[in-house]
Amino acid sequence: MEALIDLWRTSSWADLVAPLVFLVSWGIYAALADGSPRGRGGLARRLHEYRLAWMHEMLRRDNRIVDVQIIQLLAQNISFFASGAVLIVGGLVAVLGAGEQVQAIVADFPFAAEASPLLWDLKILLLIVIFVYAFFKFTWALRQYNDLAVLMGAAPFAPGGDERFAERTATVAGRAAGHFNRGMRAYYFGLAALSWFLHPYLLIAATFWVLLVVYRREFRSRMLEVLGPVGEPFTPLPPPAQGRDPGAPPDSLR
Numbered sequence: 001m002e003a004l005i006d007l008w009r010t011s012s013w014a015d016l017v018a019p020l021v022f023l024v025s026w027g028i029y030a031a032l033a034d035g036s037p038r039g040r041g042g043l044a045r046r047l048h049e050y051r052l053a054w055m056h057e058m059l060r061r062d063n064r065i066v067d068v069q070i071i072q073l074l075a076q077n078i079s080f081f082a083s084g085a086v087l088i089v090g091g092l093v094a095v096l097g098a099g100e101q102v103q104a105i106v107a108d109f110p111f112a113a114e115a116s117p118l119l120w121d122l123k124i125l126l127l128i129v130i131f132v133y134a135f136f137k138f139t140w141a142l143r144q145y146n147d148l149a150v151l152m153g154a155a156p157f158a159p160g161g162d163e164r165f166a167e168r169t170a171t172v173a174g175r176a177a178g179h180f181n182r183g184m185r186a187y188y189f190g191l192a193a194l195s196w197f198l199h200p201y202l203l204i205a206a207t208f209w210v211l212l213v214v215y216r217r218e219f220r221s222r223m224l225e226v227l228g229p230v231g232e233p234f235t236p237l238p239p240p241a242q243g244r245d246p247g248a249p250p251d252s253l254r
Contacts (some may be wrong), residue, residue, distance in 0.1 A: 025208070025211055034182070044218065071149050081183060081184070085132075085138060086135060127194070130190040178197070203211065
């Protein structure tokens, strides 16, 4: 209790408000993007429709080597970020033991705000919590991709399709991708939290900048335009024009 009173007395109001703005903004965006009807028109929802189409095609194929290779590639990408989160947490724990030296280096910046030792440790602890959260999200996504590989191994050969099994496997793939997306979002907000070491106002500005970046990538990106709006039926690609290289990308992607 005395430490909290001392923190309240020695910290500026900006240092107290900035982390609240950071956490509330992250929480509200995550709730709207992942659990509200507004989030159903984004990139994640559109990709889920492609996953469902993928699972229908997988059931019609007798040879699933390509499908297994895709799962392996996705799992490798997640393992990379999970390993990175562990290294970051380890580095931050080491910084806790050398806080005075690091704080002296940061203080050399002309616009860096002063912080008490307790507030400095809280800034490091915030980053540790963020990347521990990201690690748990990545490892859970990795576990779900392993479960998806088991489902693919148990998938029947159904040339006529199996709607129930396709939806089930697509749901598992979608949940794994959702946790991976939340882990990546934690990386973005973790980078924003780094700015708190310099100035609380910079943390507020970086928070809104990250919100703008993740919103644009999930709901207003060029990739979403290429994939098509949510609910649009898949149509086969038109035949290449005469004299055009079939392997060349379309003009809109050049």
